[in-house]
Amino acid sequence: MSPDLVGLIGVIAILVLFLLRVQIGITMLVVGFVGYWYLVNWNAALSVVGMVPFASASNYGLSVLPLFILMGLFLAYGGLGRDIFQAVDAWFRHVRGGLAISTIGACAAFAAVSGSATATAATIGSIALPEMKRYGYADSMATATVAVAGTLGILIPPSTVLVIYGILTEQSIGQLLIAGIIPGFMLAGMMMLTIYFQVRIKPSMAPTQKQLPWKAKFVSLKKIWPILVIFLLVMGGMYTGFFTPTEAAAFGAFTSLIFAIVTRQFSRKVLTSSLDQTVRTTAMLFLILIGAMVFSRFLAVTRLPYDLTEMIAALEISRYAVMLIIIFSLVVLGCFIEGISIMVLTLPVLYPLILELGFDGIWFGILLVVLLNIGMITPPVGINVFVTAGIAKDVPLMTIFRGIVPLLITMIVFCIILLFFPQIATFLPNLMRG
Numbered sequence: 001m002s003p004d005l006v007g008l009i010g011v012i013a014i015l016v017l018f019l020l021r022v023q024i025g026i027t028m029l030v031v032g033f034v035g036y037w038y039l040v041n042w043n044a045a046l047s048v049v050g051m052v053p054f055a056s057a058s059n060y061g062l063s064v065l066p067l068f069i070l071m072g073l074f075l076a077y078g079g080l081g082r083d084i085f086q087a088v089d090a091w092f093r094h095v096r097g098g099l100a101i102s103t104i105g106a107c108a109a110f111a112a113v114s115g116s117a118t119a120t121a122a123t124i125g126s127i128a129l130p131e132m133k134r135y136g137y138a139d140s141m142a143t144a145t146v147a148v149a150g151t152l153g154i155l156i157p158p159s160t161v162l163v164i165y166g167i168l169t170e171q172s173i174g175q176l177l178i179a180g181i182i183p184g185f186m187l188a189g190m191m192m193l194t195i196y197f198q199v200r201i202k203p204s205m206a207p208t209q210k211q212l213p214w215k216a217k218f219v220s221l222k223k224i225w226p227i228l229v230i231f232l233l234v235m236g237g238m239y240t241g242f243f244t245p246t247e248a249a250a251f252g253a254f255t256s257l258i259f260a261i262v263t264r265q266f267s268r269k270v271l272t273s274s275l276d277q278t279v280r281t282t283a284m285l286f287l288i289l290i291g292a293m294v295f296s297r298f299l300a301v302t303r304l305p306y307d308l309t310e311m312i313a314a315l316e317i318s319r320y321a322v323m324l325i326i327i328f329s330l331v332v333l334g335c336f337i338e339g340i341s342i343m344v345l346t347l348p349v350l351y352p353l354i355l356e357l358g359f360d361g362i363w364f365g366i367l368l369v370v371l372l373n374i375g376m377i378t379p380p381v382g383i384n385v386f387v388t389a390g391i392a393k394d395v396p397l398m399t400i401f402r403g404i405v406p407l408l409i410t411m412i413v414f415c416i417i418l419l420f421f422p423q424i425a426t427f428l429p430n431l432m433r434g
Contacts, residue, residue, distance in 0.1 A: 003039055003301065003302040003303055003304070004302060004303065004304050004307055006035060006038060006039055006302055007035070007298070007299055007302030007303075007304030008304065010031050010032075010035045010295075010298060010299070010302070011304075011345075011349075013031050014027050014028060014031050014295070014345060017030075017031070018337060018341065019336075023287070024288055024291065024338075024340075024341040024344070024345070025284075025287035025288040025289075025290065025291035025292075026287070026291065027291065028288075028291030028292055028294065028295035028344065028345070029049070029287075029290065029291035029294050029295070031295060031298070032048075032291070032294035032295035032296075032297060032298040033045050033048070033049050033294060033298075035298040035301075035302070036048055036294075036297060036298045036301060039298075039301050039302065040301060048294060048297050049294060052290060052293045052294050052297065053290045055293075056286070056289050056290045056293050057286055057290070059167065060246065061163075061166065061167055061173055061245070061246070062163075062167060062286070062289070063246045063249070064158075064163050064173060064245050064246050064249045065160055065163055065164075065282055065285055066278050066279075066281075066282040067246070067249035067250050067252070067253045068115045068158040068160060068163070068249045068252065068253075069115065069116075069160065069277075069278045069281050069282065070253045070256070070274060070275070070278045071113060071115075071158070071230075071249065071252040071253040071256045072113055072114040072115055072116065072119065072158075072256075073273075073274040073277055073278060074253065074256035074257050074259070074260045074270075074274055075113050075114075075226070075227070075230075075256045075259060075260070076114070076119065076123055077260060077265055077266075077270045077273070077274060080110070080113070080224070080226065080227060080259075081106070081110055081123035081124055081126075081127060082127050083223035083224050084106045084109045084110055084124070084224050084227065085102065085103070085106040085124060085127045085128055085131075086220055086223070087220040087221055087223060087224045088102040088105040088106045088109065089102040089106075089131075090212050090216060090217045090220035091217055091220075092105065093209040093210075093211070093212065094208065094209060094210065094211030094212075095196070095208070096196075096199045096200070096203060096206055096207070096208045097141075097195045097196060097198070097199035097205070097206040098206075098208070098209060099128065099131055099132045099135060099137060099142075099206070099209075100132065100137065100141055100142065100145045100195045100199075100206060101192045101195050101196065102128070103124060103128040103132070103145050103146060103149055104145060104149040104152075104188055104191045104192050104195065105188065105192065106124045106127075106128065106149075107120050107121070107124050107146075107149035107150055107152050107153070107188070108149070108152050108156060108184065108185060108188035109224070109227055110123060110124055110153070110227075111152040111153040111154075111155070111156040111184065112156050112157070112158075112227060112231045113158070113227055113230055113231065113252070113256070114153050114158075115153065115154070115157075115158045115159050115160045116153050116154065116160065117150050117151045117152070117153040117154045117373070117376055117383075117384055118150070118153070118383060118384065118387050119153060120149075120150045120151075120152065120153030121146055121147060121149075121150025121151075121153070121384050121387045121388055122150075122387050122390075122391070124146065124149070124150065125146035125147075125150065125387070125388055125391045125392075126391055128142075128145075128146060129142055129143065129146060129388075129391055129392050132145075133392075135207055135209065136207050137205065137206050137207070138204070138205040138206065138403075139392070139395045139399055139403075140205075140399050140400065140402055140403030141195070141198070141199075141205050141206060141403055142392070142403075143388050143389070143392050143395050143399065143400040143403060144400055144402075144403030144404040144406075144407060145191075145195065145403075145407070146388045146391070147377050147382075147384045147385045147387070147388040147400060147404060148191065148377055148384070148404055148407040148408070148411070149188070149191060150384050150387070150388070151373035151376050151377065151384055152184055152187065152188055152373075154339070154369055154372070154373065155180050155183065155184040155187065155366070155369050155370065155373060156180055156181065156184030156185065156188075157177035157178070157180045157181060157184070157235060158177060158234070158249065158252070159177065159180055159369065160285065161339065161340060161343070161369055161372065162176045162177055162179075162180055162365060162366075162369060163176075163177075163245075164285065164288075164289065164340065164343065164344070165343060165347070165365045165368065165369075166365070167289060168289075168292060168296075168343070168344065168347050168348075168351075169347060169351050169361055169365070171361050171362060171365060172362075172429075173245045174238045174239075174244070174245045174248075174432070175362055175429035175432055176362060176365050176366075176429075177235070177238060177245065178235065178238060178239055178428045178429055178432060179362050179363075179365065179366050179425045179426065179428060179429045180366060180369070180425075181235065181428060182424055182425070182427065182428060183366050183370070183414075183418065183424055183425050186414070186424065187370070187410075187411070187414050190410050190413070190414055191407055191410055194406050194407055194409075194410045195407075198406055226255075226256075226259045229255070230252055230255050230256065230259075233251065233252075233255070234248045234249070234251060234252040235248075237251065239428070239432060241432075285340075288340060288341075288344055289344070291344070292344035292345075292347075292348075295344075295345075295348065296348045299348045299349070300348075304349065305348055305349045305352050305353070306352060308349060308353065309352045309353045309356045312353060312356075312357075319357040319358060319359070320419070322353075322357060323357070323359070323419065324419075326350060326353075326354075327367075327371060327415065327419075330342065330346070330368070330371045330372075330375075331371060331374055331375065331378075333346070333375070334371065334372060334374055334375020334376070334378060334381075335375065335378045335379065335380065335381060336380070336381060337375075337381070338375075338381065338383065339372035339373075339375055339376060340372075342372060342375065343368065343372065351364075359422075360422060360425075360426055362425065362426055362429050363418075363422040363425045363426050366418065366425040367415065367418055367419065367425070370411065370414060370415055370418065371415065373411065374408065374411050374412070374415075377404050377407075377408060378404075378408070379401055382401070385397065385400050385401060385404070388400060
């Protein structure tokens with residue numbers, strides 16, 4: 001068989017094993033090893049499997065992952081999610097649909113210290129959903145808002161997904177994290193406007209509430225000073241070059257620990273739970289990355305990514321037409337496969353093509369994350385929908401999926417805007433490069 005055909009069979013094998021619910025890291029590791037053995041030889045395959053795990057795990061840039069995860073867990077256990085929601089609600093509650101708008105704002109704020117979409121949806125959802133139910137919000141709007149806004153957790157930095165993208169593509173992790181700031185908060189603003197116009201068209205979906213005095217509004221901000229301070233110091237330190245990404249993550253984790261102690265939310269249980277969850281999550285991500293690296297070595301031997309790139313580049317069609325095909329394909333994949341799995345599976349093939357077409361690698365990282373976010377709310381996988389359904393157990397899944405449609409359209413529109421105005425993602429990184 002030709003190397004290209006072997007590579008294609010390898011991709012199909014991974015998809016089949018994934019659908020059989022084999023862990024994606026193990027799947028890529030096994031397929032990559034067997035494929036490399038077939039195309040080269042047994043000793044070379046053993047050499048790859050021997051070197052790649054150490055080379056991947058010893059990558060200094062990966063130390064960002066456990067530190068950012070730990071930072072978010074310390075703050076979550078410190079009760080920051082509740083404080084964020086109450087503060088944002090104090091400012092928007094008098095607007096029709098204010099609780100839903102506040103939920104989006106709270107998710108955006110919590111995302112700035114979390115880095116996880118599911119954690120953001122679970123933390124803010126457990127606080128916001130009972131409140132929206134108590135005030136008579138339509139179930140479809142309340143649950144859809146939590147599910148969709150939770151996806152901001154992997155777009156607004158610190159984002160574990162952007163860190164993994166940076167490792168896989170050898171892009172600057174610092175620039176990727178900074179690149180997520182404007183798109184993340186811009187998308188959050190578009191979601192808020194969607195809710196605002198939705199309830200203007202159909203007022204029965206959400207009531208209004210009594211406006212709080214200005215003094216109460218400003219008092220509510222006292223409890224969320226840590227998020228502003230930590231975000232500005234961590235991101236500002238990276239932007240100015242004062243911190244490397246790893247130093248910024250370490251500083252964020254340390255200040256989060258201090259916050260938990262100061263707010264008297266710290267205990268042995270909080271410490272052990274945070275460390276245990278950090279180790280488990282990091283180990284899972286490392287296994288995925290090691291598998292992805294072995295599979296990438298296999299694909300490099302097949303030359304499938306390069307031949308595909310040359311074939312598409314030779315076609316006389318607009319690069320934007322090619323990009324639209326890529327976007328459509330990723331959205332379809334997102335309906336069936338979890339986000340990180342899509343990224344590690346497709347990047348070895350797509351990334352060389354993206355660069356060949358003349359697109360910016362940092363920009364594509366942000367676009368890819370938004371597309372993965374869409375996959376997190378579309379059936380049948382829609383992991384954030386299932387997280388939300390786990391909180392609102394009395395709301396049918398189809399009700400949540402129906403409620404998502406307006407916000408899903410908003411995310412698709414944002415992708416189109418990002419496609420034709422890449423400066424939204426590249427403006428801040430370009431200033432860093434300068």
